[in-house]
Amino acid sequence: MDITRSLGADWADVRVGRVECEDLAVRNGAVARLEQSETLGFGVRVLVDGAHGFASGFDLTPEEVERVATLAISLARAGRRAGPGRLRWADEPAYKDIWTSPYLIDPFGVSLETKLDVLSRADEVLRGKPEITATSCTMSFRRESQIFLSSEGADIEQVVIRSGAGASCVAHRAGETQVRSYPAAFGGHFMALGYELVESLDLVGNAEQTREEAIELLSADPCPVGDKDIILSGDQLALQIHESVGHATELDRVQGWEANLAGTSFVDTGKLDGYRYGSEIVNLVADATVPAGLATVGYDDDGVRSQRWHIVKEGVFQGYLTSRDVAHFEDNERSRGCSRAEGPWNVPIVRISNLSLMPGKWSFDDLVADTEDGIYMDGVKCWSIDQQRLNFQFTCELGREIKNGKPGRLLKNPTYQGLTPEFWASCDAICSPTHWRLWGVPNCGKGQPMQTAEMSHGAAPARFRRQPVGVRG
Amino acid sequence: MLDPERARRLACVALETSRAEETEVSVSQCEEELNRFTADHPVQNLVRRLARVDVRVRVDGREGKASTGTPTEDAVRTTVARALEVARHMPAAPEDPIPLPSAQDGYALRRRDPLSPDPEHTADSVARLTAAARDAGCTAAGIAAAENDLRLIANSRGLEVWDLDTRARMSLSVFNGAGAGWSSHIAATREGLEAEAVAATAVGKALDSRDPVAIEPGAYTVVLEPSAVASLLLFASYKGFGAQQVEEGSSFLVGRIGDTVADERISIADDVHHPMAIGHVFDGEGVPRTSVPLITDGVARGVVHDRRTAQRMGCRSTGHALPQPNPIGPLPTNLVLSPGGAASDDLIRDVDKGILVTECHYTNMVEPTRLTLTGMTRNGTFLIEKGQVSRPIKNMRFTQSLVEALQRVSGLGGDTKLCSALFGGFTVVPSLRVDGFHFTSQTGF
Numbered sequence: 063m064d065i066t067r068s069l070g071a072d073w074a075d076v077r078v079g080r081v082e083c084e085d086l087a088v089r090n091g092a093v094a095r096l097e098q099s100e101t102l103g104f105g106v107r108v109l110v111d112g113a114h115g116f117a118s119g120f121d122l123t124p125e126e127v128e129r130v131a132t133l134a135i136s137l138a139r140a141g142r143r144a145g146p147g148r149l150r151w152a153d154e155p156a157y158k159d160i161w162t163s164p165y166l167i168d169p170f171g172v173s174l175e176t177k178l179d180v181l182s183r184a185d186e187v188l189r190g191k192p193e194i195t196a197t198s199c200t201m202s203f204r205r206e207s208q209i210f211l212s213s214e215g216a217d218i219e220q221v222v223i224r225s226g227a228g229a230s231c232v233a234h235r236a237g238e239t240q241v242r243s244y245p246a247a248f249g250g251h252f253m254a255l256g257y258e259l260v261e262s263l264d265l266v267g268n269a270e271q272t273r274e275e276a277i278e279l280l281s282a283d284p285c286p287v288g289d290k291d292i293i294l295s296g297d298q299l300a301l302q303i304h305e306s307v308g309h310a311t312e313l314d315r316v317q318g319w320e321a322n323l324a325g326t327s328f329v330d331t332g333k334l335d336g337y338r339y340g341s342e343i344v345n346l347v348a349d350a351t352v353p354a355g356l357a358t359v360g361y362d363d364d365g366v367r368s369q370r371w372h373i374v375k376e377g378v379f380q381g382y383l384t385s386r387d388v389a390h391f392e393d394n395e396r397s398r399g400c401s402r403a404e405g406p407w408n409v410p411i412v413r414i415s416n417l418s419l420m421p422g423k424w425s426f427d428d429l430v431a432d433t434e435d436g437i438y439m440d441g442v443k444c445w446s447i448d449q450q451r452l453n454f455q456f457t458c459e460l461g462r463e464i465k466n467g468k469p470g471r472l473l474k475n476p477t478y479q480g481l482t483p484e485f486w487a488s489c490d491a492i493c494s495p496t497h498w499r500l501w502g503v504p505n506c507g508k509g510q511p512m513q514t515a516e517m518s519h520g521a522a523p524a525r526f527r528r529q530p531v532g533v534r535g
Numbered sequence: 536m537l538d539p540e541r542a543r544r545l546a547c548v549a550l551e552t553s554r555a556e557e558t559e560v561s562v563s564q565c566e567e568e569l570n571r572f573t574a575d576h577p578v579q580n581l582v583r584r585l586a587r588v589d590v591r592v593r594v595d596g597r598e599g600k601a602s603t604g605t606p607t608e609d610a611v612r613t614t615v616a617r618a619l620e621v622a623r624h625m626p627a628a629p630e631d632p633i634p635l636p637s638a639q640d641g642y643a644l645r646r647r648d649p650l651s652p653d654p655e656h657t658a659d660s661v662a663r664l665t666a667a668a669r670d671a672g673c674t675a676a677g678i679a680a681a682e683n684d685l686r687l688i689a690n691s692r693g694l695e696v697w698d699l700d701t702r703a704r705m706s707l708s709v710f711n712g713a714g715a716g717w718s719s720h721i722a723a724t725r726e727g728l729e730a731e732a733v734a735a736t737a738v739g740k741a742l743d744s745r746d747p748v749a750i751e752p753g754a755y756t757v758v759l760e761p762s763a764v765a766s767l768l769l770f771a772s773y774k775g776f777g778a779q780q781v782e783e784g785s786s787f788l789v790g791r792i793g794d795t796v797a798d799e800r801i802s803i804a805d806d807v808h809h810p811m812a813i814g815h816v817f818d819g820e821g822v823p824r825t826s827v828p829l830i831t832d833g834v835a836r837g838v839v840h841d842r843r844t845a846q847r848m849g850c851r852s853t854g855h856a857l858p859q860p861n862p863i864g865p866l867p868t869n870l871v872l873s874p875g876g877a878a879s880d881d882l883i884r885d886v887d888k889g890i891l892v893t894e895c896h897y898t899n900m901v902e903p904t905r906l907t908l909t910g911m912t913r914n915g916t917f918l919i920e921k922g923q924v925s926r927p928i929k930n931m932r933f934t935q936s937l938v939e940a941l942q943r944v945s946g947l948g949g950d951t952k953l954c955s956a957l958f959g960g961f962t963v964v965p966s967l968r969v970d971g972f973h974f975t976s977q978t979g980f
Contacts, residue, residue: 089862095861095862096624097601099601100602102604114578116580116581137654140654143658144577145574145665174621175624195784239785318574318674407583407584408583411579446910447911448932452980453930477901481979510579510680530976533907533934
């Protein structure tokens, strides 16, 4: 801070942090991964006459700190050769605070034997039938500790613990391959909790059903092509929220800062004037304070205190996900606190907060009974959405046909397509809080250089009327 | 500053500290300078430096691994102790442990001169790109970047290899109302970048793609420019050309080695030694990467191996291990699709009605055994009528088996290009013409 001040920075912040990780995987009956790592680093960000500079390093020596801080200033000054400095910083009080995410059992204090025993037993159950050709049972734990200092006087210490676990298997027979995962695909379920999350998931107790569903999918009928009512499970709906609402409402993206990589957004700032995003029962709330959310922090990496606000209220668009450098684009005096970086060695960018579809009133059984011609889709398998977040196509692991209110035949590779506003407008029923839970996205990639961030999306199963399903050739 | 000497010193500390029967240490450092801009100004201007030291040990048939991002001698000693502790908790490996590889001579390591951060040079490059767009009445967004990637692997059987790879990149998106254009260039040095060509192509496509019209989805002949080809072919490297995927039955090459699996014009290899390729010339265990023919003249020739799959399948490692232990298995990371002889205009000239695709967006895999992929067109999609590009069209979603597409190739360009894709990876590919390519839905722009 002293160096950046002496070199003329208008604004500066410094993050010093340590990230500790533990990753375990049992695969096909053998321990395939058991790694522990820790990384210490620091990053210096400055504004000079509205121009941005950021530099990071890993050697916490006085010489290296001076080199990195000076380099950040040089980058900001040189950047003005490429164009005027136009960055503006929204105001925020300079907090002095210590914040820690709550947990019951420190995952780094649980023995490796205990963790491997759970994974090995779950893996053994998954391998219990000859159709199973590959298995994967995993656990991941992260502890991120960071100090944030700013030239305004902020001094914030935070510690966040995140845990995740899951089990999946691949079944193969006669040229057909299917995968099934528990409780969610791509590494399982993640929350900002301790080892108590792993205990609550009961990987071993759920492995048999996972295996049997994978085998059953081998002989399932393909997803029909046509327009159907679809009921999405909570984990699939979480990804739907993430892709078609979360990324679409990142204000840096709307302003074109992501245009060269992930694209822009159809939700331009003209839509702040009452744009209808979905049906009247659609309420989407961003909340960086929700307990156990992966994006739950005390303060973001701009030093902004965490908040809760509506992105969509009763179907109408309300506002964006913002950081201090883009808040002014929606005429907001204050950032929403969505600025996060993957460790102190990366530059903070706007990230999706915990973003949830608020529950409705339906029981799941009543929702199925009320559906004449539909498909229930569960488990994330494939996703793709266009560069303005309009046209999407998702494939799930498992589909269950619904005819005249009754569950019917199993369907493999259930796929649905849509356009974001029409899709959310077709939402006519959402299950009750009993069915609502937070689902974790631990691997959201964004930015250049690419960074990974994590966030949660709360959802209960919901119905969307007459959506195109199957792959139309 | 991490340099090869410092990396070697840290490796020596690890090897001297370890009491394990076998020890492997991998030291890597990445330094990246990047200027990210939109409209007429940079929004991020950064240099980030990352380091990592991985220590893998084997004691009584039990493996342990630990890592640190703090490349100091004390941190390395702590990491060795942690790896030994992890190994103590591990069950003995069910497979016979394979000894770590020993030194192998006779191949050239890639040791390029590092690209030092040069913020003023980078900013001047950005200024040229944005000026080109502005002069044409368009807006721009993109990056100018340079990266150094140092990796050293040493082990207790005497292996020690290191190389230093470099890459400079610029990527430019240009917007003109509803029209969009894009181009990029990747080279080993800043001087190798062709900024004027990148700007001219991106601006030209943006101007040409004004006022796009919608056309009906369906099966069309497509001319895929190199970036579009790369974004499809990458999925064959993730889910097709690795030995473990064949073992598990999820690769399209299961039982097909020696069979014709693609049009006879198609020859694909993994070749880190190709003149345009970037990347380390040894794999995650220090084994030299060899050039591996995967498909030659349409016939499946083989897959890539690491030492584990090679042992199980009775062949030699091709040098395609990821850092171990790793559940994914060996992967090709430098796919090269051999060019044909056609100029891009020739590929278009023979098309009565078809679509020219500049780039694909958010391609993902629906099904692995046929490599069924879905994604969007992006940044310049044009209708071809009677052998000429006739007008811009709105973007469309495709859902298409890559295996079937390679069987329906009707033309191969001579214009190879080094490409990256949204989810990472690099390939060297030409343009490709494919008949009967399936577009399955539209979007509104």
